[in-house]
Amino acid sequence: MDSFSNSYAEARGKFLAAAEARGLGIQSVIHPLRGPENEALATDVVRLGATTAKRTLYVTTGVHGVEGYYGSGVIVQWLRDGWMPPADIKVILVHACNPHGFAWGRRFTEENVDLNRNFWPLNQVPETNAAYAEIQHLVEYSGVGADSLAYCQQQLAEYLQKNGAANFKIALSGGQSQSSQGLFFTGTEPTWARHTYEQLLRQHTQGSEHVFYMDLHTGLGPRGYADFLHQYATGSTELNNLVSYIGERVLGDERDEATAQGLEGTTISCFARHAKVLGYSLLGGAIECGTTPLDHTLEALLQETALQRHGCDDDQLAAQIRQQLKDVFYVNEDDWKQQVFEQTCDIRQGAINYLNEQ
Ligand SMILES: [Zn+2]
Known part of the structure; x- marks a missing residue:
């Protein structure tokens, strides 16, 4: 699949070109640092559908830098396919939420922070783990x-x-706040990537009544299989909705390594906070496409x-x-790309069906 790339610069180029080819407006938030080829780094956003639509599908990619190859390949293909949502739904595609990590081949941000542990409530730096x-x-x-x-x-x-x-x-x-040199560092202040993520989320979901979100990741679960991770309680309306619209790939804690339960500071908690403040109904979670065994x-x-x-x-x-x-977060093989692309399209269809019925 040619929509997938081999570097951040290539991925960004394809995303911008695909949007331009369709005459879509592009919003770019430029990162203060540069990439390894001295290229500009940015989080880029494209909207499909009317800005006034009250129902929103919000898709984010590259929260974990190097995992962005997957999300980028998928949303570039959606743009190239000419796909459009139904008339009263808008779709927001966010390319490279952690562009520094993506460009430099890292999972973490320039601060060595795991962005998916950095969304703790402001002024409440996580306790020592x-x-x-x-x-x-x-x-x-x-x-x-x-x-x-x-x-x-x-x-x-x-x-x-x-x-x-x-x-x-x-x-x-689980996330740790004590060591900026370690793994899964929460950060002790909001990173550039967090500020950008939240600013874009506010801007593009404000005024919505119903939001479905998908945050695209790789690295957990069986190779080529897309799990849908969430933090909803068993028996909750949200979980029932997810299962009926997204199907069996919605995962609770059945498989121990692939679950978002109990984690703090994730994009999931970020969305939940914004839904509360901005007053819309929210459904969604993180997609995890399996690549390689966890060890x-x-x-x-x-x-x-x-x-x-x-x-x-x-x-x-x-x-x-x-x-x-790079290899453990991105399987550069056609069968894998095809599999994860098709499954992400299935999830997108489930999300659209859900929004249609709200
Ligand atoms: Zn991830």
Whole structure:
């Protein structure tokens, strides 16, 4: 699928060109830093449908930088296909919510923040994650290279065995506010990407009565399969609606590694807050397209953050580590692209059906 790209610059070029070819207006929020090819970085927005429509489908991509290859490929194809929503629904497509991470091949922002842990309530910096403190030395003092990685993995496996999968998950990926050098850092202030995300969300959903949102991610679940993650309670109207419009891919905590339950500071909580303030009904969540087994992903993340912290004299090894990170979040193969594209289209159709009936 030619709508997918191999660099941020290429992805942005395709998105802008596809929008221009259809005569659509483009809103660009320019990032203060530049990319590796000295290219401009930006979060770009295109609207399909009338600005006055009271029902809105809101689609965000690249919250986790390097995961943006997937979301970009999908929304570029939608633009190229000439797809339009029904007359009284507008669709907002947000390209590269974390353009710095996307361009530099990182999951995190320029502040090393996990944007999907950065949306905590303002003036309430998250408390220290005590469980992370127990593994921090392993995660952060490991250097670049196979020996260091093997030691770290073995120690983490022991921690997992001793404390169980649920506690391991909280420790590792629950979000932590104590270390800007570590993994899944919440940040201690709102990042540029958060400010931009919220500003765009306010601007484009204000005046809506009903909003459905899809935040596009990769890296969890079986290869080529799109899960729909949410934080709704079992038995709630929202969850019942999601299941009836989106179907069986709506995932609670059936599969332990792929769930958004209990996480704080996510885009899901950001949308929920805005819905309350702006007074519209809200349904939605995060799409997770599976790429590779989770231990590969963790290995790639450990090595890439070690590279970020310590640097590496061996250029070849450094390049290998960066490539590995890209590979665990983006399967550059046609069958995968086709699968995730089609499933995302199915979810889009479910979202449109839902909005149509509101
Ligand atoms: Zn993600």
